[in-house]
């Protein structure tokens with residue numbers, strides 16, 4: 001099975017409980033939606049790329065009711081979850097680029113989806129090129145600075161790290177800057193505690209986000225990883241040891257420059 005097929009099936013299996021568990025995605029969706037509220041938009045289509053159940057498009061619609069982003073996703077079950085609030089959706093594989101109806105888009109939003117694509121940087125540049133002059137990209141994506149504890153524990157355990165490889169924030173910023181004037185670029189950090197490292201993995205899997213090109217760890221590898229993952233110096237409110245996992249999320253907001261109304265005059269000899 002290809003990774004993309006794994007990704008689609010895993011999100012599909014957990015679609016019914018996605019929104020209950022997606023607290024980080026919900027928080028980031030509202031943060032992006034607040035940015036969308038103020039943007040001066042040109043005419044053109046608007047879409048949520050990798051929309052899933054519609055956390056982001058719904059937040060955008062609530063804060064700016066005139067906008068109804070078209071929801072694109074590979075996973076029919078997640079799109080179906082969002083269908084109750086009436087948003088228009090399209091079953092679409094973003095690895096194939098954007099559909100023709102998003103030519104000259106006025107606003108493309110995307111949250112926690114770009115990292116699942118085969119070539120995130122190429123697709124990001126493609127999204128930028130599909131904006132109308134004056135169109136906006138509003139993006140959040142977890143990046144390679146995520147999961148430092150996991151990487152260190154894997155190195156300490158002399159074993160593989162089975163986390164999904166995430167795109168480098170610097171490369172994404174650089175790619176976007178080739179097409180857009182960036183109005184904001186932030187690297188946000190979100191951390192979560194859990195009693196064990198295995199709990200983190202189970203939480204990620206329960207969201208449907210556990211697919212990875214890496215081979216699954218053997219029970220022995222997990223035991224060594226767990227042992228190498230340091231407990232936090234502070235105890236949980238219940239007085240128990242706990243471990244930490246951190247996500248680095250790149251937020252990018254940029255506008256495709258409108259062509260200058262001034263044409264350069266020819267030089268006169």
Ligand SMILES: C[S@@+](CC[C@H](N)C(=O)[O-])C[C@H]1O[C@@H](n2cnc3c(N)ncnc32)[C@H](O)[C@@H]1O
Pocket residue numbers: 004007008011022025026029049050051052053054055056072073074075078092093094095110111112113116117209
């Ligand atoms: C973690 S979810 C995020 C969903 C939503 N944006 C949110 O913030 O809740 C990642 C989404 O990316 C979608 N996705 C992954 N690969 C995709 C692809 N090749 N084409 C379209 N969607 C894809 C998944 O189906 C899933 O809905």
